[in-house]
Amino acid sequence: MVEMNNFGIIGGDKRQIYLAKSLVADGYNVYTFGFDQAEEIKGTIPASCEEIALLCHNLIFPLPVTFDGVYLNAPYAKEKMLLTDHLAGQMKGKRIFGGMISRLKATSPLWEQAECLDYSTREEFAVQNAVPTAEGALEIAMRESLGTLNGSRCLVVGYGRIGKVLSDMLAGLGAKVTVAARKPSDLSWISLHGYQCLDIHKMEGNTDFNFIFNTVPALIFYRKLLSKLSTDCLCIELASTPGGFDFDAAEKLGISVIKAASLPGKVAPKAAGEIIKNTIYNMLEE
Amino acid sequence: MVEMNNFGIIGGDKRQIYLAKSLVADGYNVYTFGFDQAEEIKGTIPASCEEIALLCHNLIFPLPVTFDGVYLNAPYAKEKMLLTDHLAGQMKGKRIFGGMISRLKATSPLWEQAECLDYSTREEFAVQNAVPTAEGALEIAMRESLGTLNGSRCLVVGYGRIGKVLSDMLAGLGAKVTVAARKPSDLSWISLHGYQCLDIHKMEGNTDFNFIFNTVPALIFYRKLLSKLSTDCLCIELASTPGGFDFDAAEKLGISVIKAASLPGKVAPKAAGEIIKNTIYNMLEE
Amino acid sequence: MVEMNNFGIIGGDKRQIYLAKSLVADGYNVYTFGFDQAEEIKGTIPASCEEIALLCHNLIFPLPVTFDGVYLNAPYAKEKMLLTDHLAGQMKGKRIFGGMISRLKATSPLWEQAECLDYSTREEFAVQNAVPTAEGALEIAMRESLGTLNGSRCLVVGYGRIGKVLSDMLAGLGAKVTVAARKPSDLSWISLHGYQCLDIHKMEGNTDFNFIFNTVPALIFYRKLLSKLSTDCLCIELASTPGGFDFDAAEKLGISVIKAASLPGKVAPKAAGEIIKNTIYNMLEE
């Protein structure tokens, strides 16, 4: 029988495993599909999609639901699962939570009969994920550097969510923080937080940094700007492709650029799973 | 002759005096009208509006340009100046910077012939003014209290610009900070900054505070909520009228509520003048 | 009958009044002498010294016990009380807590028969009092300045308890903090906290500050150094007499120096009273 205290988790990586554990810890019954190759997730009940549809009203798909638009994103499943009309038909009337859920809806018109909700586009989801992203960036910086972040000159490019969290954390470690941004109001925020501010269009005048963290998905560090950096400067790319660095030029100039994409799921899957849970709880309350 | 390095300052309070001084320090020629009752503003040249119009392209009016829609806001002028068609006609083709400039435009259709720009509606203006507002609030809290902010339990209501700056400053002094907000993304920000977060709709469950700073211009502290506060709790109202407190109820309950409006001009006129200058510089660059 | 849950409070200013209230709030019976001119201290019982000696084992004297070595420090007493052999004799066998208690012991040899303990020389007492001192200094800086502490250039001279607390608080408000000290290990601490550090013997090279807070009780700001400061710079003297400034020279040079002594009792008597209480509790536990 459908029970409001049941959740079905269909596919996903480590984040969904920790999401499942966290739901169990909150007292929910959790049915899982697509984790037969993972270690047992204590307290959850493995089930088929059909069973899950019978037992649960709220179903949670991974982020992204699918990489290729054909198969479910389910790295811990023994067999790949096709996203078919049949599956969509089973889910009629259900409330489906997913990340990048438009990709799911594109697989069958029958998903229209379910209530499909995307947790990955929620503002608070993005805000919370800035934390494991920033910590992951710090971990990389600490690991790859022979010096310390304390006392180092750090440039954060971009003052969106990740730029904000990262610059606060760097300052909290005692780094000398400069933030490059464009909007006058962002420059005001940067300045009042006590960070040096830099107009993103005038970066050539100030390039003496030990660490550069880029969060802007647009080419900023082109050849000429890169050529002004010290080869001791460590660059960490946090923006999605194509990112801010001319990688070829950087390589020729001997500048290290480390691509650090999708950090939350990699460096802090437990935190990332709990962020999905928190976001879904908010959506359920609304 | 009109000279681009000239500025005309027409009316205003202490903020405009410091604005004038700061422009002089930056190397501009500054002509002033409406400060004959103030101390001499070193380096500026007193002039009539007519002279200013002849000499300057950029003219700066106060915030607000006028309180009553009839006279110029000019507390340091010996005589009140009517905002007339004649004045507006003199300003044809000029670039006019003002605060709440729509009030100026309402005084004459001839203002259409000037380029009227409002610095008070710019985002970076509001951001920067959050700083003297927050410091003014801290100064009041320190002055009125017999204890210290360090170690005290502080509630900040609202997480807009002032709420953000104030909660960071309180934490920087070592207070235990709780922030009340409504949006899930704000609650995420509050939480990741390490502050206790409180749903603004569920404040009755948590009322044990030494200081409450309200920034939300809507009645939140109605009688029942006020009755749960300790009479030792000091409330500071930073929101514009009507504000967040039922003042009558507070008085009857013996709760101190201090109204602290328009703090920047009062507690830090120099900073406030420089903020106007910075904002105008940004507008000139665009 | 002597009761371990009784405390006697003999003389003192507002701090002792709040100390008394705080002891009452913790459930103790509190007998007071020397507050007949103050408002009623709710929950306490006024008594004579003789009665207090009969009822209490633990007696608390003010800080300082006496200013002149002759009379009790008791600004709220109607009549001055001589510190006599008779009083000392009544206190035989009692545990006496006082501030600068050696002054009490100097009034009569009979105090040797009591256990006289000084709370004002305890390290944690001094540490805790650095907080109201630093906040008091910030309050003065905010009140006297036309600008904001945020973004201002602040110099803290000395890196003892007050220097440490004050520099952290200034940084927490977003000031640009420089600290002058002498010992290499202090300079290392200053630097790792992200503050600019300055050798106290080489201060002439760096004098561009908006605020200077001195905590070192030795002449540092002599005429030549003062002459390099801007007249806009606000100096706050936190060290005990003679302090760090040549006041005559400062006056002639038009530099404002504000003497701010004994801040805890003035700006935060409640906090100061609780600090006395906390310290006495620690002493009772040992």
Place this chain on the structure above:
Amino acid sequence: MVEMNNFGIIGGDKRQIYLAKSLVADGYNVYTFGFDQAEEIKGTIPASCEEIALLCHNLIFPLPVTFDGVYLNAPYAKEKMLLTDHLAGQMKGKRIFGGMISRLKATSPLWEQAECLDYSTREEFAVQNAVPTAEGALEIAMRESLGTLNGSRCLVVGYGRIGKVLSDMLAGLGAKVTVAARKPSDLSWISLHGYQCLDIHKMEGNTDFNFIFNTVPALIFYRKLLSKLSTDCLCIELASTPGGFDFDAAEKLGISVIKAASLPGKVAPKAAGEIIKNTIYNMLEE
């Protein structure tokens, strides 16, 4: 000829390599012995001990000078070098800087004829090394954990140099920090910094932590206390042997304890080398 701008570096690990580089960058002539198996240290001149003694007045030995009291600590040397009377005799009249230099002096009475100075016992050396130690601890915590430090409950045991730096950094990352200490004045400092404080003798009442960092070299986490921790709690041992944990008990209880000794040289050899340099500069100035 002996030249005051020459430094000789005799033995050591990566820290001494970066020390050498940093001295070169400051314009000194640097002669090195014991790095024939390392990559070329740009700008330095490999030499024998005899040559170094001829050319330099200031000689720098590693930390520790020797592990076994017999051979020089020189992991990058092809052949082990005995610490002989002959070597000591060559150094007559020289100024010798070393870490744990008493071990060097124990190898020959002839060292009495040199000026032997220990940089490793200087207070500022220890203060500065607290930074790479704390960052190394954070790097381990981030790497080993599936969650984030932000928002986690962290316990720092001990409030010496490392405890102070580490608790500030954890707070700077947004962790909820508790510090356990013993002295009332330390507890006052902890509390005024806004951290929860815990009496080190009463830790059983508060054991709900995600991370525990121990800096106290005495057994604190014995079996009974360990048994109250969650198995999800990650313990990091920063104190020198024997440290604070009963490792056997921890293993049986399934509690992870990571030993993290000598972090500066391991995680930040460049920073560690510069700290040696800064300390020697201070010693030269005195």
